[in-house]
Amino acid sequence: MRMQDMPFRRKLMTIILTTTAVVMALMSGAFVTYEVVTIRKSLARQMQTLGEMLAANSTAALAFQNQDDATEILSALSADKHVISAALYDKSGHVFARYPAAVTDASLPAAPGETGYVFNQGRLTSFSPVIQAKSDRLGTLYLAYDSGAIVSEWMRASLGIGAVVLAIVLAFAYLLSRHLQQQISHPILALADMARDISTRRDYSVRAPELGKDEVGTLTTAFNEMLTQLQDLTRSLEEKVAKRTAELEAANVELRRSEAEVNNLFESLPGLYVVLTPDLVIKAASDAYLRATNVSREAIVGRRIFDVFPDNPADSDATGETNVGASLEKVLRTGETNVMAIQRYDIRGTDGTYRERYWSPVNSPVLDAERKVRYIIHRVEEVTDFVLRKAEKGAAGEELRIKMENIEAEIYRSSQQVQAANRQLEAANRELEAFSYSVSHDLRAPLRHVDGFAAMLAKHVGSSLDERGKHLLGTISSASKKMGRLIDDLLSFSRTGRTEMKIGPVDQDAVVASVIAEGQFDTAEKKIAWKIARLPAIRADAAMMRQVWANLIQNAVKYSGKNDAPFVEIGCQPGPEREVAFFVKDNGVGFDMKYVDKLFGVFQRLHSSNEFEGTGIGLANIRRIVARHGGQTWAEGVLGQGATFFFSLPPTLVDGQAPRTT
C-alpha cells in the first residue's frame, strides 16, 4: 500500500516507529565504532605491557644464551589464548626461542622489525627491545595477537544486547505513540467520519466536537461554520422549492378548474359542436351534439368520427361520409373554413336502427403557431324537420310560412343539385386536363408533319414548281403554322384555368417596370411617352398577374405603335363597388364600342392579322385570371383615338386605399 493511501492512524504509527528505529540504528553505529576503537587501543596497551614484561624477564636467558630458559619464559604465554605466536630474536637477528614450540620460521617474521605495534589483517603484532642495564641491547621480542577474534567476540556479545534493547525501545515507542497519536488522529478521524456521514445522510444539523485549539481545532471550527452555512442554504432552498411547489400546485388547481370550466362551457354550448384531431379522431363534443346524435361522450371521444357515424348501410346512395370526409380533407389541406351544403347523414336511434336525418355542417380549422391545422371544429345544424316537412297543409294564416318553407325546401333541393353538378364539374375538369394533354401532344404531331412534308415536297420538286404550286404549298405551310400557334394559345388558356393559384404579395410597380424593361419594342414603339402612377401592392398569384400586365402593356404598345406620338398611361382608380380598378390606356387605333363584348372572347379579334399580329387569346386569358381572383374586366374605346382596358380586384386583395390617379 502506498503511503498516501494508508489510513491516517497507521501513517502516524509508521512515521513514529520508523523514526525511532532509524535513530536507534544511528546511535548503535556510533557506539560500536567508538567501542571498537577503544578496544583496539586497550589491546595495544595491554600487549605492550606484556611485551615489556617478557622482554625484561628474558634478559638473563639471552645474556647467558640459555635457550631453554627463554623457551620456558615464552611458554608462559599459553595462559592467554589470544596469543597466536611469539619469538625472541638474538642480537644478530636470529630466532633464539619461539612460542608455541611447533611454530615454523616461515610463519614468523624473518628479521625483527621496528619497535612498536601494527594492526594487520585481524592481527596485532609488536616488537619490543630486550635491553640490559638500560643501554645494552641483547635482542628483540616479537608478539602476534589475534585481535580480530577479540573484536568479533565483543561484537557478538554487544549485538545481542543491542537487539534486545532495540526491541524494548520499539515496544515502548509503539505503546507511547499509540497513546500520543490519538491526540492528533482522533479529532481528524472524527471529522472525516462525520464528513462521510453528512455526505451519505445529508444531515447538515450535526456538529463536530471541538477538542482543542490547535490547527485541528481551527479546522473543526471552520468545518462547523461551513455546515451552518450549508444548513442555512439548504433550508432556504427547501423553502423556495416548497413555495414554488405550492404555487405550481395552486396554478395546477386553477388550470384544472379553468380547464373544467372551459370544457363545461364548450359542452354546454347550445349548438352542435365536435372537435376533431387532424386524424379525424373525436376530441370533444357538445352536449347538444350528443343529444342530437344519440350517443354518450364516453362512447365517441377518442374514436374516429366515421367509425362512430358510418353511412346508413341500408341506403346505397348515402354520400354523407364521402362529402363530410372530402370537406374535412379540404380544411386540413387549405387551413380554411369549409361551409358544406345540406347533407343527408342518417343516424342510429336508441334502438339501433337508422333514421333519416339532414344536417348543415361547417368545418373550421384551429391553427397552431406554425399555421398548421391542430384541430377541426365540426359544427352542424340539424335541418331534418325543415327538410322533411315539405308542403304540408296549414291554416290559412300560415300560408306565408308555408310559402317560405317551400322556398327553403327548394333551396335545399337546389343545393343538392349544385353539389352534384360540382362533382360532375370536377370530373369534367380532370377529363379536360387529360384532353389538353392529348391535344398538346397528339394534335401538334400531325401539324408538324403537314408543314414538314410540305417543305420537303417544295424542296423535292424544287424549280419545276410554278408560281401557283408554290402558293399552294406556302398556304399549306402557313396554315399549319397558324394552327400550331392557335393550339399553343388554346393550351395556355386552358392552363390559366387549371393551374392552382398561389396567392402571395405582389409588388405591382415592380411587375409593371420589369414588363416594360423586358419588352422587345421596335423603333416606332420606343418613342412611346409613358405615364405610370404608383400602384398599391396586392395579394394575388404573382405569375398570373405578371401575365395580365404583360398582355395589357404589349397590346397598348402594339396598337399605339402606329401613332406619331404614342402615349401609354398606367394607373388605378376606385371602382364602382369599393373595389380598386387598374387600367392601361393608349392613344392607338382604339375600337368601336359596339364590338366591346367581343373583345375578351377566345380568338376574337377586331383587326386582321395583316394589320396587327396575334391570335386573340391575350384578353381572354386576362379575363380568366382576373375572374379567378374575384375581379372584373372591361374596356372603353373610341375608334382611331385609343382604348383603355380595366381590371378590378376585390378590396380584400388590395393593400390600403387606392390612391387617386394624378
Add this chain to the structure above:
Amino acid sequence: MPHNPQAPHGALHSILLVEDNPNDVELSLSALKEARLANEIIVANDGEQALDYLYRKGKHAGRTTPNPAVILLDLKMPKVDGHEVLRQIRLDPYLRLIPVVILTSSREEKDLYSSYDKGANAYVVKPVDFEEFITAISKLGVFWAVLNEPPPGRGPS
C-alpha cells in the same frame, strides 16, 4: 462530306433516335442529314427496341459498336414510354452517363418536371414550323455528337 472530327478514342459514336411515329422519324432523319453528320443514326421505334439496343438484347444481341453519343428520346410511345426508358438508363451503371435529350411535342409542366427529375440532360419541344424543326434537330445533332465531349468510360464497348 462529313465535316466533324473523329470522336474520342477513334470510334465514331452513333446517335440513337427513339421515336414511334414514322413521319417524325422521316422528318428527324431528314433534319439530321441536313446537318451532314458522319455519325450513324440508329432508329428505335419504341422504348423496348431502344432498351434492346442499349442492353444488346434481341436483334441487337452481339452489338459491338460503342454506346451512342446521345439518345434523342420521345416521351409518348407504345409499350415502354420515354419516362421509363430514361429511368432504366439512369439506374444502369453502364448506361447512366449517356446524355439523353428529350424530344417531344409536350410542353406540359409535369413532363418537364418528370424528365429533369429522372436525369434528362436537355428537353426540346419539337417546333411545328419545319424550318425551326430542321434548325433545332441539326443544332442538337451538332452539339451532342460533335461539340460535346462524351463522358469517359461508357462501360464495355
